[in-house]
Amino acid sequence: xxxxxxxxxxxxxxxxxxxxxxxxxxxxxxxxxxxxxxxxxxxxxxxxxxxxxxxxxxxxxxxxxxxxxxxxxxxxxxxxxxxxxxxxxxxxxxxxxxxxxxxxxxxxxxxxxxxxxxxxxxxxxxxxxxxxxxxxxxxxxxxxxxxxxxxxxxxxxxxxxxxxxxxxxxxxxxxxxxxxxxxxxxxxxxxxxxxxxxxxxxxxxxxxxxxxxxxxxxxxxxxxxxxxxxxxxxxxxxxxxxxxxxxxxxxxxxxxxxxxxxxxxx
Numbered sequence: 001x002x003x004x005x006x007x008x009x010x011x012x013x014x015x016x017x018x019x020x021x022x023x024x025x026x027x028x029x030x031x032x033x034x035x036x037x038x039x040x041x042x043x044x045x046x047x048x049x050x051x052x053x054x055x056x057x058x059x060x061x062x063x064x065x066x067x068x069x070x071x072x073x074x075x076x077x078x079x080x081x082x083x084x085x086x087x088x089x090x091x092x093x094x095x096x097x098x099x100x101x102x103x104x105x106x107x108x109x110x111x112x113x114x115x116x117x118x119x120x121x122x123x124x125x126x127x128x129x130x131x132x133x134x135x136x137x138x139x140x141x142x143x144x145x146x147x148x149x150x151x152x153x154x155x156x157x158x159x160x161x162x163x164x165x166x167x168x169x170x171x172x173x174x175x176x177x178x179x180x181x182x183x184x185x186x187x188x189x190x191x192x193x194x195x196x197x198x199x200x201x202x203x204x205x206x207x208x209x210x211x212x213x214x215x216x217x218x219x220x221x222x223x224x225x226x227x228x229x230x231x232x233x234x235x236x237x238x239x240x241x242x243x244x245x246x247x248x249x250x251x252x253x254x255x256x257x258x259x260x261x262x263x264x265x266x
Contacts (some may be wrong), residue, residue: 002126003209005063005090010043011065015130016162020215020231023165027259028186030167030174030181037171039236040082042090042163043129045157047097048115051123053081056095056160059129060085065093071252076151076259082250086099091166096251096259098152107148114156133159139221142228154262157219163262164211169237170246178208178237185212185235193232193261200254206239206247209254214262232261244259 004006017023027036045051057067065083072079073096080096102109117135122128137156145155147232154163165182175181191200191213200209214229238246 128141196257
């Protein structure tokens with residue numbers, strides 16, 4: 001496992017921009033050459049013991065991260081936790097997992113087969129969080145998973161890597177609101193996730209979020225190559241709590257819609 005938190009995020013970022021070519025363009029548009037502060041990253045997995053939230057979280061806990069919040073997404077059948085580092089300038093981490101047993105026996109069998117193919121040693125290797133797919137996957141299995149769960153199909157096809165990075169609007173010198181960020185993105189030709197409105201959340205819940213729709217990239221399957229959604233970029237504006245400190249948690253109703261940034265166009 002990594003011993004340097006900055007190095008780990010730098011490597012996660014390099015993998016992420018390979019999967020999300022638009023992220024580098026967003027970075028340039030919003031940062032205008034200045035560094036961008038990353039509010040959080042998100043990772044996806046299945047709730048099977050071999051690869052559940054705890055297995056992924058161990059890589060962050062080894063670097064001092066602590067669990068800070070639990071979330072449940074009923075319609076998507078997901079659990080999630082978020083983690084924070086004692087140094088609050090480090091990104092927060094949001095890890096979700098599919099509640100596999102709530103799906104059909106067919107999906108359960110397909111997911112179990114994928115997870116069984118992961119070498120145990122890979123799970124604790126330095127690069128696990130940006131190692132991609134550890135299993136053989138054909139396009140028929142992908143499409144069957146997609147019928148039941150966009151999330152399951154995404155994890156099956158894309159594997160272990162950052163599902164998104166998040167620009168901290170609070171730290172963007174040239175943008176005072178999420179509306180201004182969204183307008184700049186649209187003017188730049190980026191498509192925003194409009195599920196539940198372009199802005200998820202509100203000052204009342206202390207967090208406003210928006211996101212691009214995931215890039216479409218070519219992914220190789222064992223029998224063909226398909227163009228499918230990869231990763232997306234998120235934008236977050238946090239508001240102060242009663243004590244004056246910025247809210248650091250997440251809002252389940254908003255995150256529920258953000259997950260749809262990787263939905264497949266039908």
